[in-house]
Amino acid sequence: MLAIPIAIGVTIICFCLVYLAPGDPVQNLLPPDANQADVAYLKHAYGLDQPVPVQYFKWLARAVAGDFGKSIQTSRPVLNEVLQALGNTLFVSTGAVMLAFPLALVLGTLAAYYVGRAPSQPVSP
Secondary structure (H helix, E strand, O other), X not given: OOHHHHHHHHHHHHHHHHHHOOOOHHHHHOOOOOOHHHHHHHHHHOOOOOOHHHHHHHHHXXXXXXXXXXXXXXXXXXXXXXXXXXXXXXXXXHHHHHHHHHHHHHHHHHHHHOOOOHHHOOOOO
């Protein structure tokens, strides 16, 4: 019942994080001596010259359709960038789960076996 408002809230927060990041993305793409015409052209090309609500709804429509755009830094599709990092994330999280699950199973079993006795009691300072 609350999934839709939560999802909308998450998208708004994600979109706003772009504006909270330090620096102007257009200024980061151009050399320091770029003229105003170049800045205006690039802002128009990325849609940054439109009001923020319009930018948000266009961004949301593209994201829902599966188009996450291109990275400003690498000019590669954002989905490819995310999928490339996903392999490392899965590797690290699988290792963590393989370590945590057996450890939790052993410690939980010991705590259940020794209910009210030393191994299940918290250590007092």
